[in-house]
Amino acid sequence: MRVWSIEGNRQRLDGGAMFGNAPRAMWAQWIAPDERNRVELACRAMLVDDLAGKRVLFEAGIGAFFEPKLKTRYGVMESRHVLLDSLEACGMPHERIDVVVLSHLHFDHAGGLLSAYEEGRPTELLFPNARYVVSRRAWERALNPHPRDRASFIPELNRLLAGSGRLELVDAEHVPGLGDAVRLSYTDGHTPGLALAEIGGDGGVVFCSDLIPGRPWVHLPVTMGYDRYPEQLIDEKRRFLEDRTARGVRLFFTHDLDCALATPVRDERGRFGVTDELRSVEALLI
Numbered sequence: 001m002r003v004w005s006i007e008g009n010r011q012r013l014d015g016g017a018m019f020g021n022a023p024r025a026m027w028a029q030w031i032a033p034d035e036r037n038r039v040e041l042a043c044r045a046m047l048v049d050d051l052a053g054k055r056v057l058f059e060a061g062i063g064a065f066f067e068p069k070l071k072t073r074y075g076v077m078e079s080r081h082v083l084l085d086s087l088e089a090c091g092m093p094h095e096r097i098d099v100v101v102l103s104h105l106h107f108d109h110a111g112g113l114l115s116a117y118e119e120g121r122p123t124e125l126l127f128p129n130a131r132y133v134v135s136r137r138a139w140e141r142a143l144n145p146h147p148r149d150r151a152s153f154i155p156e157l158n159r160l161l162a163g164s165g166r167l168e169l170v171d172a173e174h175v176p177g178l179g180d181a182v183r184l185s186y187t188d189g190h191t192p193g194l195a196l197a198e199i200g201g202d203g204g205v206v207f208c209s210d211l212i213p214g215r216p217w218v219h220l221p222v223t224m225g226y227d228r229y230p231e232q233l234i235d236e237k238r239r240f241l242e243d244r245t246a247r248g249v250r251l252f253f254t255h256d257l258d259c260a261l262a263t264p265v266r267d268e269r270g271r272f273g274v275t276d277e278l279r280s281v282e283a284l285l286i
């Protein structure tokens with residue numbers, strides 16, 4: 001298998017919201033805020049080819065579907081659909097993708113499935129030849145959100161996915177058709193049924209999604225304001241990192257602007273960190 005990091009549209013979000021209860025004096029050292037207290041984030045996807053003979057995209061980033069007012073509200077930086085251009089650049093236009101695996105349906109992870117905003121034109125579902133693999137509980141949450149996270153979902157996307165005939169809901173370790181090369185585990189601290197996809201087993205790569213959005217969140221106490229149960233997330237993150245550190249599984253970050261992949265380590269005090277940080281990944285063999 002070969003792995004690529006695929007950059008999508010970037011976002012500028014309120015730094016306080018991204019770092020939960022961490023004081024500004026701390027998080028401002030991890031990611032420098034702009035004059036409006038916002039931090040710049042990636043919405044990066046992971047492409048794997050020859051995964052059980054399939055071309056598989058893990059997540060689709062935020063995309064460019066927002067109309068101008070919402071695009072400004074959510075700090076989406078580019079108007080074009082960056083993910084599509086990035087896929088083209090590595091010879092993999094979206095029509096060639098066989099499977100898209102979505103950890104959950106928050107718009108900054110699934111919005112890239114939609115075509116870029118054009119005034120007067122209806123939104124379309126991209127990846128016309130792909131199966132869309134979604135965690136069953138994440139799908140149920142998207143259909144029945146809580147008032148606290150309702151704004152994070154895209155009702156139109158749910159409708160298009162349901163009508164595509166290519167939506168596949170999963171709640172097991174393995175994805176039908178992808179063999180043993182992908183193993184899913186599920187956590188609930190960020191959102192119910194967040195699916196974490198690991199490829200390649202020991203020494204492989206795991207897509208950390210919003211369990212660990214980037215390097216600053218590797219440290220156990222650091223959570224996001226968007227997490228529904230921060231204490232539960234920390235417990236899940238501890239187990240996740242203990243396991244991946246022991247098995248030499250590298251961490252793939254979706255929201256870390258300057259780091260796509262890193263190896264988890266633990267120091268003598270038991271504190272988790274990363275080493276061997278890579279800004280991008282191109283045809284990495286695993």
Ligand SMILES: [Zn+2]
Pocket residue numbers: 104106190191210
């Ligand atoms: Zn999320």
